[in-house]
Amino acid sequence: MPRIAVDAMGGDRVPCVPVAGAVEALSNHPDLTVVLVGPADQIEAELSKFDYDRSRIEIVHTDEWVEMGESPVEALRNKPNSSLSMMVKLQKEERVDGIFSAGNTGAMVAACTVHLRMLEGVRRPAIALPLPRGKTPVMLCDGGANVECRPLHLLQNAIMAEALLRCAYSVESPKVGLLNVGSERDKGHALAKETYQLLEASGLDFTGNVEGCDIFQADVDVVVCDGFVGNVVLKTAEGFSEVLFKTLVSELGSGMADIGVDLAPFKALLNGGLQKIRSRFDYSEYGGAPLLGPKGVCTIGHGRSDQKAVANALAWTLRMIENGIQQELVDSIEREMEHVGSTTVGQRRTGQAESRTSN
Amino acid sequence: MPRIAVDAMGGDRVPCVPVAGAVEALSNHPDLTVVLVGPADQIEAELSKFDYDRSRIEIVHTDEWVEMGESPVEALRNKPNSSLSMMVKLQKEERVDGIFSAGNTGAMVAACTVHLRMLEGVRRPAIALPLPRGKTPVMLCDGGANVECRPLHLLQNAIMAEALLRCAYSVESPKVGLLNVGSERDKGHALAKETYQLLEASGLDFTGNVEGCDIFQADVDVVVCDGFVGNVVLKTAEGFSEVLFKTLVSELGSGMADIGVDLAPFKALLNGGLQKIRSRFDYSEYGGAPLLGPKGVCTIGHGRSDQKAVANALAWTLRMIENGIQQELVDSIEREMEHVGSTTVGQRRTGQAESRTSN
Numbered sequence: 001m002p003r004i005a006v007d008a009m010g011g012d013r014v015p016c017v018p019v020a021g022a023v024e025a026l027s028n029h030p031d032l033t034v035v036l037v038g039p040a041d042q043i044e045a046e047l048s049k050f051d052y053d054r055s056r057i058e059i060v061h062t063d064e065w066v067e068m069g070e071s072p073v074e075a076l077r078n079k080p081n082s083s084l085s086m087m088v089k090l091q092k093e094e095r096v097d098g099i100f101s102a103g104n105t106g107a108m109v110a111a112c113t114v115h116l117r118m119l120e121g122v123r124r125p126a127i128a129l130p131l132p133r134g135k136t137p138v139m140l141c142d143g144g145a146n147v148e149c150r151p152l153h154l155l156q157n158a159i160m161a162e163a164l165l166r167c168a169y170s171v172e173s174p175k176v177g178l179l180n181v182g183s184e185r186d187k188g189h190a191l192a193k194e195t196y197q198l199l200e201a202s203g204l205d206f207t208g209n210v211e212g213c214d215i216f217q218a219d220v221d222v223v224v225c226d227g228f229v230g231n232v233v234l235k236t237a238e239g240f241s242e243v244l245f246k247t248l249v250s251e252l253g254s255g256m257a258d259i260g261v262d263l264a265p266f267k268a269l270l271n272g273g274l275q276k277i278r279s280r281f282d283y284s285e286y287g288g289a290p291l292l293g294p295k296g297v298c299t300i301g302h303g304r305s306d307q308k309a310v311a312n313a314l315a316w317t318l319r320m321i322e323n324g325i326q327q328e329l330v331d332s333i334e335r336e337m338e339h340v341g342s343t344t345v346g347q348r349r350t351g352q353a354e355s356r357t358s359n
Numbered sequence: 360m361p362r363i364a365v366d367a368m369g370g371d372r373v374p375c376v377p378v379a380g381a382v383e384a385l386s387n388h389p390d391l392t393v394v395l396v397g398p399a400d401q402i403e404a405e406l407s408k409f410d411y412d413r414s415r416i417e418i419v420h421t422d423e424w425v426e427m428g429e430s431p432v433e434a435l436r437n438k439p440n441s442s443l444s445m446m447v448k449l450q451k452e453e454r455v456d457g458i459f460s461a462g463n464t465g466a467m468v469a470a471c472t473v474h475l476r477m478l479e480g481v482r483r484p485a486i487a488l489p490l491p492r493g494k495t496p497v498m499l500c501d502g503g504a505n506v507e508c509r510p511l512h513l514l515q516n517a518i519m520a521e522a523l524l525r526c527a528y529s530v531e532s533p534k535v536g537l538l539n540v541g542s543e544r545d546k547g548h549a550l551a552k553e554t555y556q557l558l559e560a561s562g563l564d565f566t567g568n569v570e571g572c573d574i575f576q577a578d579v580d581v582v583v584c585d586g587f588v589g590n591v592v593l594k595t596a597e598g599f600s601e602v603l604f605k606t607l608v609s610e611l612g613s614g615m616a617d618i619g620v621d622l623a624p625f626k627a628l629l630n631g632g633l634q635k636i637r638s639r640f641d642y643s644e645y646g647g648a649p650l651l652g653p654k655g656v657c658t659i660g661h662g663r664s665d666q667k668a669v670a671n672a673l674a675w676t677l678r679m680i681e682n683g684i685q686q687e688l689v690d691s692i693e694r695e696m697e698h699v700g701s702t703t704v705g706q707r708r709t710g711q712a713e714s715r716t717s718n
Contacts, residue, residue, distance in 0.1 A: 071543060106541070147540055147548045181506055181590040182465070184430065189506045189587050212594030216602040228548050229591055231540040232584075235571030236592050237599050243575040244603065 001031055002321050004314055005096040008038030009065035009083040010103025011310075012303045015039070018102065019046035021310020026056055028311065029318055035096055037083045039063055062086050065103070068303055072106035076114065084108060088115045091296040098317045100288065102301030102310065109145045109291060109300075116294040119326065121333040124149075125293035126157045126227070127300065128164050129234065130286035131216065136171050137286050138218050139164065142227040143234060145291060149226035151194035154178075155202065155340065156333060160292040161222040162204055163332035168290075168320045177210035177220035179229060185209065191226065199224070201343040202336050287316035292329060297321050360390055361680050363673055364455040367397030368424035368442040369462025370669075371662045374398070377461065378405035380669020385415050387670065388677055394455055396442045398422055421445050424462075427662055431465035435473065443467060447474045450655040457676040459647065461660030461669065468504045468650060468659075475653035478685065480692040483508075484652035485516045485586070486659065487523050488593065489645035490575065495530050496645050497577050498523065501586040502593060504650060508585035510553035513537075514561065514699065515692060519651040520581040521563055522691035527649075527679045536569035536579035538588060544568065550585065558583070560702040561695050646671035649679065651688060656680050 006022050008015040015038050022034040033056045036043050040061040047057065065083045066075040075082065084103055088111045090096045101108050105127075113125050129143030141161035146153060158176050165171040178196055180188040185196055187209060199206040207220055215223055215233065225233070287309070288301035299317045301309060365381050367374040374397050381393040392415045395402050399420040406416065424442045425434040434441065443462055447470045449455045460467050464486075472484050488502035500520035505512060517535050524530040537555055539547040544555055546568055558565040566579055574582055574592065584592070646668070647660035658676045660668060 071545075144540060147551075179591060181503060181587055192506075192587075211598075212591040212596075213598030213601070215595055216598050225591075228540055228551070229588060232538060232571040232588055233591060233595050236574055236595055237571075239570075239572030239575050240596050240599055242572070248607075 001033055002098070002318055003033045003035060003096045004098045004100060004317055004321075005035040005037055005060075005087045005090045006310075006314070007065075007083045007087050007099075007101035007103050008036045008043050010101035010108075011301065011305055012068070012102075014065075014103075015042050016046050017305060017307055018310055019043060020050070020307040021305070021314065022057070023047070023050045023052050024307055024311035025314035025318075026052055028315060032056065032314070032318060033058065034314070035060055035087075035090060037062060037087045037090070038065065060086060060090065066107045068104055070104055070107065072104060072110040075104065075107045076110050082107075085111055085115070088112055088296075091298070092116055097321045098297035098299070100299045100301065100310070100313050100317055102288070102303060102305040102313070105144065105300055108298070112291055112294040112296065112298050113145075116296045116298075118293050119295055119330050119333070121330060121337060122160070122293045123156055124153045125291055126153075126160060127230070127289050128161045128292050129230065129289045130169075132286065133216075133218070136165070136169050136221065138215065138220070139174075139222045140215065140230055140233070141222060141224060141292070142230050143289055144227045144231035145293075147226065147228040147231070149191060149228075151191060151198050154191070154195040154224055154226060155198040155336075156293075158199060158204055158206075158222055158224045159202070159332050159336045160329055161224070163328045164290060164292060164320075164325065165221055167323045167325050167328040168316065171221055173205055174221035175219070176204045176206045176222040176224060177208065177214070177218060178206075179215070179223050179225035179233075180209035180211065183209050183211065195224070198340055201340045203339040204336065287312035287314065290316075290320065290325075295326070297325060360392055361457070361677055362392045362394060362455045363457045363459060363676055363680075364394040364396055364419075364446045364449045365669075365673070366424075366442045366446050366458075366460035366462050367395045367402050369460035369467075370660065370664055371427070371461075373424075374401050375405050376664060376666055377669055378402060379409070379666040380664070380673065381416070382406070382409045382411050383666055383670035384673035384677075385411055387674060391415065391673070391677060392417065393673070394419055394446075394449060396421060396446045396449070397424065419445060419449065425466045427463055429463055429466065431463060431469040434463065434466045435469050441466075444470055444474070447471055447655075450657070451475055456680045457656035457658070459658045459660065459669070459672050459676055461647070461662060461664040461672070464503065464659055467657070471650055471653040471655065471657050472504075475655045475657075477652050478654055478689050478692070480689065480696060481519070481652045482515055483512045484650055485512075485519060486589070486648050487520045487651050488589065488648045489528075491645065492575075492577070495524070495528050495580065497574065497579070498533075498581045499574065499589055499592070500581060500583060500651070501589050502648055503586045503590035504652075506585065506587040506590070508550065508587075510550060510557050513550070513554040513583055513585060514557040514695075515652075517558055517563055517565075517581055517583045518561070518691050518695045519688055520583070522687045523649060523651060523679075523684065524580055526682045526684050526687040527675065530580055532564055533580035534578070535563045535565045535581040535583060536567065536573070536577060537565075538574070538582050538584035538592075539568035539570065542568050542570065554583070557699055560699045562698040563695065646673065646675035649675075649684075654685070656684060 124146040127143035129140040130137035139161040165174040288299040291298040483505040486502035488499040489496035498520040524533040647658040650657040
C-alpha cells in the first residue's frame with residue numbers, strides 16, 4: 001500500500017487545490033494512501049466538501065508553512081515545523097514512500113538535499129522537467145536544482161533523467177542531447193566541452209549537442225544542462241508566452257473586429273490554442289517535475305497547479321514508487337560511472353572531473 | 360563622409376539582399392558611401408537592377424566567402440580572402456568607418472576579435488542584442504560572443520551595452536539588470552553573485568537581478584548575461600516561436616473551419632500577429648546586433664535578414680559612427696573600471712575578478 005505525503009500548504013491556492021487533487025488521486029488509485037501535511041482544521045474543512053474513503057487519508061498537523069516568495073535558506077532555518085519540512089521528515093523516517101509539494105521550489109530542493117541526503121553515488125540533486133511532446137516528454141535536466149555545475153554533475157543529470165524515462169515513462173532507449181551553443185562537438189564553454197566527452201564515454205545513447213531552438217522540437221529524449229541555464233530557459237519560455245498572449249489577443253482581436261468577424265467563438269479558440277501552447281512547457285501535464293538525487297521519491301509541482309495537475313503529480317509519483325525509481329537511479333549511476341571510468345578516454349576525463357568536483 | 364563596408368556574401372540570400380539593402384541605405388543617407396565586398400561580377404549584376412549614385416558605391420572584389428554553417432576557426436584559417444575577412448581588413452586599415460555582415464556570426468566574432476583587437480580596457484567582445492520593446496529596445500548582452508565569462512567580463516558587458524544605449528539609441532539613463540535565477544541578491548552561481556557585487560560597486564544604474572520571464576517585458580534597459588546563456592535564451596525563444604506557429608495555425612485553423620468561419624482573412628491576421636511576435640526577438644528591426652569591444656564599428660545581422668533589415672542595420676551602424684560610439688565605449692570602460700576600483704567593496708572585488716580574468 002503506497003503512501004504519499006502532500007504539502008497541503010504548497011501552491012498558489014492552499015489548502016483547497018492540494019486537498020482536492022489528493023482526493024481525486026485516491027479515486028484513481030485504489031491502493032494509494034495520502035498523508036496531508038498542514039493545519040488540520042483547514043484541511044478538514046476542505047475535505048468535508050468531498051465524498052471519499054476516510055481510511056485512506058491521514059492528516060499530520062502543523063501551523064507553519066513556507067510562503068512562495070520566501071528565502072529557502074531562511075525558511076528552512078526559521079520554520080523547522082513548516083508543512084514542507086514536516087513532509088520531508090516523513091520521507092526521511094520512511095513513514096511515506098514519496099512526497100509532493102507545489103510550493104516554494106527552492107525550499108523543497110533545499111529541504112530534500114539537507115534532510116534526505118543523496119542516493120549512493122549521486123553528487124547533486126537535479127530537477128527533471130518533463131516538457132510535453134507527443135506520447136512521451138522531453139526531459140530537461142537540470143531544471144534549476146543545482147546552479148553551480150561541474151561536468152560530473154551534468155553527466156549524472158543525464159544518467160538520472162535517462163533512468164527516469166526508462167523506469168517511469170516507459171521510453172525504451174532514451175536519446176540524450178547536451179544543450180550547447182552549436183551542434184559541433186567543440187562548441188561551448190569548458191563545462192560543455194568536458195561534459196561532451198564524459199557523455200561520449202558513457203553507455204548512454206548520447207547523440208551530441210542540441211541548441212535552444214531544439215528544446216521544444218527535439219529528437220532527443222533528454223536535454224542535459226546546468227540548473228542555471230535550465231531555470232533561465234524555463235522562465236524565458238514562460239515570459240515569452242505571456243508577451244505572446246498579450247500581443248496575439250490585441251493584434252488578432254482588433255483585426256477580427258475590423259473585418260466584422262464575431263469575436264466570441266474566436267476568443268474561445270484562441271484560448272484553447274494558447275492553452276495548448278502553454279502546456280508545451282507546463283509540466284503539470286506530467287504531474288510536476290521529479291527531483292532526482294535525494295533519498296526519497298520527491299515531486300515538485302508548479303505554484304499555479306490546479307486540482308488535475310496535483311492528481312497527475314501524485315499519479316506519476318506513485319508510478320515512480322511502484323517501478324522502483326530509487327533503485328534504478330542507484331544502479332544506473334553505478335553502472336554508468338563504472339562505464340565512463342573503464343573507457344580509456346573516460347578514465348582520464350572522469351579523473352579530471354572527479355578532482356574538480358570533490359565537495 | 361562615413362564609409363561602411365558590407366559583406367555582400369553574408370546571409371541566406373546573397374548577394375541580392377546585401378546589395379539591395381546597401382542601395383536602400385544610400386537613398387536614405389545622402390552622406391553615406393558603401394563598400395561592397397564580394398565577387399565583382401555578381402555584385403555588378405545585382406546593382407544593374409537599381410537606379411543609384413554610382414560614385415557612392417565601391418566594390419572590393421574577392422572570389423571567396425564563408426558559408427553559414429562553416430566552422431569559424433577553419434573559415435578564418437582556410438579562407439584569408441573571404442569577403443568577411445577582407446571587410447574586416449578594410450576596417451583594420453581604417454579604409455572604412457564601420458562594417459556589416461549578415462553571415463556566419465561565429466566567423467564575424469572571430470575575425471573581428473583576431474584582426475581588430477580590443478578597444479583600450481576591454482577584455483572580451485560582446486554581442487549587444489536589441490530586443491524590440493516600445494520606443495527603445497531591451498539590450499541583451501552578451502548575445503553569444505563570449506561563452507566563457509568571468510565577473511569582470513559581465514561587468515564590461517553591462518558598461519558597453521549601457522554606453523551603446525546612451526550614445527546611439529538616445530536612452531538617457533539606462534537601467535541595468537543581471538539575468539539570474541531569482542530576484543534576491545544572493546541568488547545564482549558564483550559568477551552571478553560576484554558580478555552582482557561588481558555592478559553594485561559601479562556607477563551604473565544597476566537595479567538588481569532579473570529572471571528569464573522578465574526579458575521580454577523587462578523594466579530594465581540592459582539585461583546582462585554570459586554569451587552561453589544569451590545564445591541559449593535567443594535560440595530558445597526562436598525555437599519556441601516555431602513550435603508556436605505550428606500549434607496555433609493547426610489549433611485555431613481547424614477550430615475556425617469547424618465553426619464555419621472563412622479562413623482567408625484569419626490567416627492573414629494570424630500571420631500579421633505572429634510576425635509582430637517574431638519581431639520581439641528578431642533584431643532586424645534594430646538593424647542587427649552591434650559587436651562591442653573590437654576596434655571598429657561592427658554590426659552582425661541575422662542570416663535571414665531581408666533588404667529592409669540590411670538597410671536598418673546600416674542606418675544604425677552609421678548612427679554609431681556619427682555618435683562616436685568607439686570613444687564612448689573607451690571612456691565608459693575607463694570611468695566605470697575606475698569607479699568600481701575606488702569603491703571599497705569594489706576594490707576588493709575587482710581585485711579578485713582581475714586575478715581570475717587575466718588572459
